[in-house]
Every structure is written in C-alpha cells, then in structure tokens.
Amino acid sequence: MGTATFVILAVIAVGSALGLILRRNPIHAALFLAVNLGTIAAFYLALGAEFLAIAQLAVYAGAIIVLFLFAIFVLIPAREETTPDPRRPYRILALPIGAVLLAVLVAVVAMGMRGPAGARTAPDGVQAIARLLFTDYLFPFEVTSVLLLAAMVGALLMSRRREG
Amino acid sequence: MVPEAWYLGLSAVLFAIGVVGVIVRRDPLIIFMSIELMLNAANLAFVAFSHRLGSTEGQAVVFFVMAVAAAEVAVGLAIIVAIFRLRRRLSVDDLSLMRW
Numbered sequence A: 001m002g003t004a005t006f007v008i009l010a011v012i013a014v015g016s017a018l019g020l021i022l023r024r025n026p027i028h029a030a031l032f033l034a035v036n037l038g039t040i041a042a043f044y045l046a047l048g049a050e051f052l053a054i055a056q057l058a059v060y061a062g063a064i065i066v067l068f069l070f071a072i073f074v075l076i077p078a079r080e081e082t083t084p085d086p087r088r089p090y091r092i093l094a095l096p097i098g099a100v101l102l103a104v105l106v107a108v109v110a111m112g113m114r115g116p117a118g119a120r121t122a123p124d125g126v127q128a129i130a131r132l133l134f135t136d137y138l139f140p141f142e143v144t145s146v147l148l149l150a151a152m153v154g155a156l157l158m159s160r161r162r163e164g
Numbered sequence B: 001m002v003p004e005a006w007y008l009g010l011s012a013v014l015f016a017i018g019v020v021g022v023i024v025r026r027d028p029l030i031i032f033m034s035i036e037l038m039l040n041a042a043n044l045a046f047v048a049f050s051h052r053l054g055s056t057e058g059q060a061v062v063f064f065v066m067a068v069a070a071a072e073v074a075v076g077l078a079i080i081v082a083i084f085r086l087r088r089r090l091s092v093d094d095l096s097l098m099r100w
Helices: A003-022 A026-046 A050-074 A088-092 A094-112 A125-134 A138-159 B004-024 B028-053 B057-087
Strands: none
Touching: A003 A026, A003 B004, A003 B028, A026 A050, A026 B004, A026 B028, A050 A125, A050 B028, A050 B057, A088 A094, A094 B004, A125 A138, A125 B057, A138 B057, B004 B028, B028 B057
C-alpha cells in the first residue's frame, strides 16, 4: 500500500471513528462504524492478512452491523441523548484522559519500534493461517464453536418474553 | 511500503477515540460500538505486529478476538433489549441497580 493510499484510508478511519462518537443518532453511528470496519479490512489486506480482511467484512460489516441496526430499530423510542446531560462536567474529563492515553500509546509504539525488525518473511496468507488454526490452535478453535453456541442460547434466553 | 509504526499509530488513535466514546456517551448502544472500535484497533495492532515479525500467530489471535466479539455483541445487545423492556428508558446513568 502506497503512502498516499494509507493516508487517505487513515483519514477516513479516524474521521468515521470521530463521527461514531460525535453523532447523536445511533443509526448514523452504526453506519460510521461500518465505514470504519471497512477501512480496517483494507489495512488487513495491505498487511497480507487476506483471510482476516474477508472475515472482517463478513463478521463485522455483515453480521455485527446488522445486529446493531436491528437493536436500534427495536430501541427507537429510547431516544435518551436529546435531553441536556446532567453530568457534563464529569464527562468532559474524558478528553484529557483520552489525550493522556494516546500520548502513552504513541510513546510505547515509538519506543518499541526502535528495536530490530523480525525476519520479515511474508507469511503465505490463507494457507499459513489455516495450518496454524488446524494444528497449534485446534483446541481453541473448537472451543470457539462452543462459545458461539453458548452466546446464541444466551441471547435467545435473554430476549425471550417471560410467559405468565 | 508504509512502515508498521504508522499502522500502530493509527491503532493507538482509534483506541483512544474508542475510550473517549465509552466515557462520553450515555447511550449503551454507542458505548457498545465504541468497544467494537477499541477491539478493532487492538486487532489492527496484532496484524501489524504479525506483519513486522513475519509470523502468522498474530492473525490467529485476531481470528479468536473476532469470534469472541461476535459472541459478546449478541449477548450484549440481548441484555440491552431486555433492560429496555424492563425500564422503557435507556441511559447508562439510570442503570445503578448493582451499585452499592
């Protein structure tokens, strides 16, 4: 990925993230999140993680965003953030906290990048991750299926109307 | 070729935006979306390190993070909908049931 492409995509990613936390309407926020997840999929592609890029689009931009939109449709009457915020002075504190966190993270990245780079043999994409998932990470991979089943049952149980 | 440090910087920026979103907003849905933003920022850092080290292990971790995030969203949204059914309002400031 060229520098210009990276800068454009990074600006889109940061802009959509800011839109996500600044817009009052949750539907706009969900669509901004979709844009953000799409740009991150593009970054995965540029970093040689083709499988993750496709999985990102299918799982996040497909399933999770749709889930969010359904939840928003169910919850439309609960428009809470139109009233003035009684705790505004406390929430303003988020900005210095975020700034300090960002400074710390950037400092860590800058320090960590001083060391020598690794072998930099490009991993051969889908084959490499498939081999890894079905050998070294086979057990966690299978446990993932149990987790997803448990989440599905839990979500059904939670959203069921109580009879009687 | 863009150096990996740029990806890590972008990841740091996205993570910080997510943290600010979680603190600033009152709508639990938007707080949830900010959490997804943070998870994705961490995933981007994983993939960038995986590329830098020439190893696929980071990508495997990202795969598991995605699976856990999907489970988390399903259960979390079900909880939010259940709370809405119970109370007809949806602001994290009202949810102080478990606070001592």
